[in-house]
Amino acid sequence: MVLGMAATGGPDAQPRDGAWFDQVFAEHATAVHRYFVRRAPREDVEDLTAEVFTTAWRRRDRIPSDFVLPWLYRTASYVLSNHRRRPTLTLLGDSGPDDHGHHRSHSADPADLVVEDHQVRAALARLSDRDRTILMLHAWEGLDGEGLAKALGVSRGGAAAALSRARSRLREAWSDEQ
Structure with a gap:
């Protein structure tokens, strides 16, 4: 099986409907969110996470049923790469580094x-x-x-x-x- 191609044709295949998506979201939203917390600016994390799940919904029939989370991580890496290539506007009032030049997170x-x-x-x-x-x-x-x-x-x-x-x-x- 190639990544991105789901084996959905079997007799035990679960339909890729709203209930399926709700289950995928419930199981993996926190992991995808944490993926972005570690890699993206805090103000972009929610939007990036939503973009991954929007892509998952659109391509739900192509997600391998036995590798949903790795597929989501791979999609997240593409979403993050695209996000980093976008031009950004930095406002003067945006918070910057601390006294030692490090950006601190407020995560536990x-x-x-x-x-x-x-x-x-x-x-x-x-x-x-x-x-x-x-x-x-x-x-x-x-x-x-x-x-x-x-x-x-x-x-x-x-x-x-x-x-x-x-x-x-x-x-x-x-x-x-x-």
Whole structure:
């Protein structure tokens, strides 16, 4: 099965109606929201999350039934990439960095608090976007194995190799930071 293509033709296939979508939303909205909290400006998180679920509704017949969350994460990565390419207007009154030049979140999520640590931020900043994405999908979103492979659009072996390489590069970046 290819990512994006659902196997909906079987006798046990659940209809992709409003009830199905409500269930998908109830199960995965928090995870998708947290995905954006960790990666996007706070004021954009709600809109980006809504855009992912709007896309999911439009493409509901193409979502793999056994990999809904990885499909949502992959869609979220596209939505975020498109969002970052849009021109933005920064108002003078917008809040900026704190006294140390760091942007602070007001989240109680431990993953967010870890990223506020300067050394962790510096080590992650030294990685490529792909390595950061792989590590975040694995560590923060809890994807591994087949789920990580589907989210990245690669084979399971490719995902394992990519995760191993990303971890190795993070270790190097971390040791350089120490």
